[in-house]
Amino acid sequence: DTAVSQTPKYLVTQMGNDKSIKCEQNLGHDTMYWYKQDSKKFLKIMFSYNNKELIINETVPNRFSPKSPDKAHLNLHINSLELGDSAVYFCASSQVGRATVNEQFFGPGTRLTVL
Amino acid sequence: DAKTTQPTSMDCAEGRAANLPCNHSTISGNEYVYWYRQIHSQGPQYIIHGLKNNETNEMASLIITEDRKSSTLILPHATLRDTAVYYCIAHNYGQNFVFGPGTRLSVLP
Numbered sequence: 387d388t389a390v391s392q393t394p395k396y397l398v399t400q401m402g403n404d405k406s407i408k409c410e411q412n413l414g415h416d417t418m419y420w421y422k423q424d425s426k427k428f429l430k431i432m433f434s435y436n437n438k439e440l441i442i443n444e445t446v447p448n449r450f451s452p453k454s455p456d457k458a459h460l461n462l463h464i465n466s467l468e469l470g471d472s473a474v475y476f477c478a479s480s481q482v483g484r485a486t487v488n489e490q491f492f493g494p495g496t497r498l499t500v501l
Numbered sequence: 502d503a504k505t506t507q508p509t510s511m512d513c514a515e516g517r518a519a520n521l522p523c524n525h526s527t528i529s530g531n532e533y534v535y536w537y538r539q540i541h542s543q544g545p546q547y548i549i550h551g552l553k554n555n556e557t558n559e560m561a562s563l564i565i566t567e568d569r570k571s572s573t574l575i576l577p578h579a580t581l582r583d584t585a586v587y588y589c590i591a592h593n594y595g596q597n598f599v600f601g602p603g604t605r606l607s608v609l610p
Contacts, residue, residue, distance in 0.1 A: 390544075429545065429588075429600040431598065434597070489547040490537075490598065492544025493544055495542070495544055
């Protein structure tokens, strides 16, 4: 009964390929996120989705496209992979509201290696 | 979100209290202080948050100074499993979390 799950856990691929990472949350949250953690361990937000609508895109290249088929899923599709895309990608979810704590629940991460 | 500064690393003996400081001198009145931690190879985990008053939960205590320019996260009886990177974040409703480099806490046997 994992709260936030991601697949795959590891992804090794060649430059130029297109790949997707899937994320699912069973917490009933209305907001989901994608973060990137690079080799220097800085964790940076990429996207935020609220009720299936993109609300934040932190200047991420348009090769990255989030897809949310429903409130419980936020998949990350990456086109034309580059070496610099190698990182660990974390999905997260939260129930956002003024009266609620913004506790984000993170998935286990997907380690992407581009060769 | 206001910028926060934390020590790069700290050590703590197992069973002792771990006190992790955080400076947030430019914090605004609407910003909460959040603490998360990231154990090696895992996603970050929420610990605690507060606005003005001190807070305590089953994981930790949060002490916020009266002027709100700094805070301290206290793990009362640190265990080896508390070894992690601890992030202090000043966060306002509707904005992103901005994770800095955090403090790498090593709990030593």
